[in-house]
Amino acid sequence: MKEKIESLKVLYREKIGNATLLKDLEDLKIRILGKKGELTELAREMRNLAAEEKPVIGQALNEAREFFTEILEEKFRILSAKAKEEKLKSETIDVTIPGDPVEMGSLHPVTATMDMIKEIFLDMGFDIADGPEVEYVKYNFDGLNFSGSHPSRNETDTFYITENVLLRTQTSPVQVRYMLEHKPPFRMISPGRVYRPDYDISHTPMFHQTEGLVVGDNISFADFKGILMHFAEKVFGKGSVRFRPHFFPFTEPSAEMDIECAICHGKGCRVCKGSGWLEILGCGMVHPNVLEYAGIDSAKYTGFAFGMGMERIAMLQHGIDDLRAFFENDVRFLRQFK
Ligand code: DAH
Numbered sequence: 001m002k003e004k005i006e007s008l009k010v011l012y013r014e015k016i017g018n019a020t021l022l023k024d025l026e027d028l029k030i031r032i033l034g035k036k037g038e039l040t041e042l043a044r045e046m047r048n049l050a051a052e053e054k055p056v057i058g059q060a061l062n063e064a065r066e067f068f069t070e071i072l073e074e075k076f077r078i079l080s081a082k083a084k085e086e087k088l089k090s091e092t093i094d095v096t097i098p099g100d101p102v103e104m105g106s107l108h109p110v111t112a113t114m115d116m117i118k119e120i121f122l123d124m125g126f127d128i129a130d131g132p133e134v135e136y137v138k139y140n141f142d143g144l145n146f147s148g149s150h151p152s153r154n155e156t157d158t159f160y161i162t163e164n165v166l167l168r169t170q171t172s173p174v175q176v177r178y179m180l181e182h183k184p185p186f187r188m189i190s191p192g193r194v195y196r197p198d199y200d201i202s203h204t205p206m207f208h209q210t211e212g213l214v215v216g217d218n219i220s221f222a223d224f225k226g227i228l229m230h231f232a233e234k235v236f237g238k239g240s241v242r243f244r245p246h247f248f249p250f251t252e253p254s255a256e257m258d259i260e261c262a263i264c265h266g267k268g269c270r271v272c273k274g275s276g277w278l279e280i281l282g283c284g285m286v287h288p289n290v291l292e293y294a295g296i297d298s299a300k301y302t303g304f305a306f307g308m309g310m311e312r313i314a315m316l317q318h319g320i321d322d323l324r325a326f327f328e329n330d331v332r333f334l335r336q337f338k
Pocket of ligand 1: 169170171172211212248251281282283284304305306307308
């Protein structure tokens with residue numbers, strides 16, 4: 001029996017010494033110390049021993065159990081430390097590998113143009129006013145001196161919601177709202193969305209305008225020429241401008257302002273259709289009826305107003321020839337404005 005114990009010790013000490021995997025060590029532990037392990041089996045054979053042999057063999061078995069427990073534990077420590085080290089090695093992160101590039105978005109070109117225009121007028125002391133896109137007929141047409149039979153009122157030109165409510169066709173109704181709420185003198189611009197039932201290369205059912213309004217004592221045509229020329233120079237650079245007589249119900253006299261074609265500098269090209277001029281806005285002296293409708297004494301105050309399409313300005317700035325491109329959200333188009 002004693003020899004058997006000794007040979008178990010020799011055999012398994014070597015096996016434990018040679019083990020390289022935690023799993024193999026686990027198996028060895030079961031084979032030696034487990035319920036059906038070899039040492040446990042030997043202990044079972046104790047009952048066949050003579051009474052005087054029992055204490056001696058019992059002690060030897062206990063010693064063997066302690067011996068194996070100790071060397072198994074020791075080896076377990078070594079192998080777990082090794083396993084941990086290998087795991088750490090295999091899981092290291094190479095911080096020097098370049099990361100995936102993060103793509104930055106950018107402002108929509110119409111937003112960028114609108115921001116730029118706001119900036120120019122803010123610098124000249126203008127207030128920025130807001131108005132609803134779902135608007136009353138009275139502010140979109142009546143208060144702006146549109147006759148009852150004016151063609152713009154037709155359903156073919158305006159999106160009606162009810163008889164009295166529509167999607168505003170212009171930012172001009174903000175003029176009426178602003179005058180009802182403020183006492184002159186004041187100067188404001190009002191950028192925003194407007195709606196008309198059109199769709200072709202130069203029209204989309206929704207587009208953006210910026211309205212402008214200045215009211216005070218002795219406001220003259222000369223004031224507004226000065227302000228609009230300064231504005232045109234800021235946006236398109238130095239160049240000639242001209243005012244052509246025009247008609248709007250809410251201004252008298254009315255005009256359209258052209259700038260020298262920024263592409264050909266007046267020589268005539270495809271963009272200016274050979275004329276050398278580009279129309280950029282409508283304007284005029286505020287009609288007395290419009291002042292009176294909003295409760296402003298037209299004998300005391302005068303004013304001027306202007307309105308322009310944001311997409312049109314952006315198209316001229318960037319040389320874009322199809323307005324619809326702004327609203328198709330093709331990233332290949334939008335990416336160019338970073
Ligand atoms: N509301 C006009 C339009 O939609 C633009 C405009 C022209 C506004 C002249 C004005 C103005 O304030 O004075 O075509």
